[in-house]
Amino acid sequence: MSAVTTGRTVDVRVPATSANLGPGFDTLGLALALYDELTVEAAPAGVLEIEVEGVGADDVPRDASHLVVRAIAHALADFGYDMPGLRIHARNSIPHGRGLGSSGAAIVSGIMAAVGLVADQREIGSDDILRLATELEGHPDNVAPCIFGGLTIAWVSTDGSPHSKQLLVHRGISPIVLIPVETMSTQLARSLQPAQVPHADAIFNVSRSALLIAALVQSPEVLLEATEDRLHQNYRASAMPKTAGLIERLRAEGLPAVVSGAGPSILVLCENPAQRLVAARIAEQDTSTTWRAIMPAVDVLGATVVARSAETVLPSA
CATH class of the missing domain: 3.30.70.890 (GHMP kinase, C-terminal domain)
Structure with a gap:
């Protein structure tokens, strides 16, 4: 297993999503310009500090059961890296339990944080990000628009792998x-x-x-x-x-x-x-x-991750 560089820090932003859109059950999703933001620093092993502002500040866990921490651990294990200590500062705007993709956003933000933490050592493709997010979320219709932005059509192929297609929404909507x-x-x-x-x-x-x-x-x-x-x-x-x-x-x-x-x-x-x-x-x-x-606009960028030293660009779908 490889090691994440201690002190490496990344900033992540992920949009809210609305899935189904009426008839598109478990298939269609739309990214909305309402965001959760996350700063993650790799710390010495055994350190776990979680600070939360905004939505969930009073009730989300501050231990390894936090969904962001679980997503980081899941992604790093898949990438072949040991789990470092973490210092996490979350600034949440997406409402919880309201059908706006808060759990999917937490999962995607954790995976994107993991991508940023190892980006100087390994390039991670968008297919891997969607696969990892779907493994944790259970289905891709919420995580796909969160990752890629815009309107997405998500499906699972006959071999069980998730896929999505991003479309641009008409500017009048x-x-x-x-x-x-x-x-x-x-x-x-x-x-x-x-x-x-x-x-x-x-x-x-x-x-x-x-x-x-x-x-x-x-x-x-x-x-x-x-x-x-x-x-x-x-x-x-x-x-x-x-x-x-x-x-x-x-x-x-x-x-x-x-x-x-x-x-x-x-x-x-x-x-x-x-x-x-x-x-x-x-x-x-x-x-x-x-x-x-x-009254949010349609988000067209999806999830973004920026290292303090350099920007990591998510590969296009």
Whole structure:
């Protein structure tokens, strides 16, 4: 096993993500310009210091069970390096338990930190980064946009290896995310999925997910119809009735609203900035809970890592 140079320091930034986007269950994901930032310094063996600012500062672990630490350890072992001591300073903005990819962001940030720590000794490819992130996350639809940015189509090949394709989103699309006070467990959300779905519903979602790609890349005017779904949102509605109710009201006003990831946040893929204001006003009038509206751009860079001495550029997909 090789050793990481003590004192080597890297800065990492990773975007929030929204997965599924309505019909693209476990396949489509979008990177959003809301970021977690991380500074990691390789320290002498046995040292572990974790400082957290922002989201999670009061409740995330400060030991080896921290997801970032686990991701660094997983990646370094794969690269053939011993685990060094670590000094970690996290500055978190991505909400936890709200369907905006916080766990995927933590995993990707840890892997990218490991890449930066060994970049002067070994080059790591983007395929390896996606593979490692998927091994920890379980599926690639959230980690792919976090790594590569933009709109991503993720899939697993017949040999079990994950892949993704990055697409540029039409410049007119203006996302707004509506974040409730309540949280949602991804495990609970997945448990509500049926083992089988009707043939007609499967065909429905195939057509809508194909249309959604066209809408996001070329034809935003068909976004409302393109974001229809029959595979997962209705089944999960009972676990997040406030989310389901607001989505119904937003869509009744012609706004392409979907559950963000496992929920309970809502992503509205507006055709223009003016629609954002309409969506925010409808959410503000909802008396069932309090919604925080954020209006991030689509992130196009994905995860970045910079060593204090030199920048490490992630290979293109």
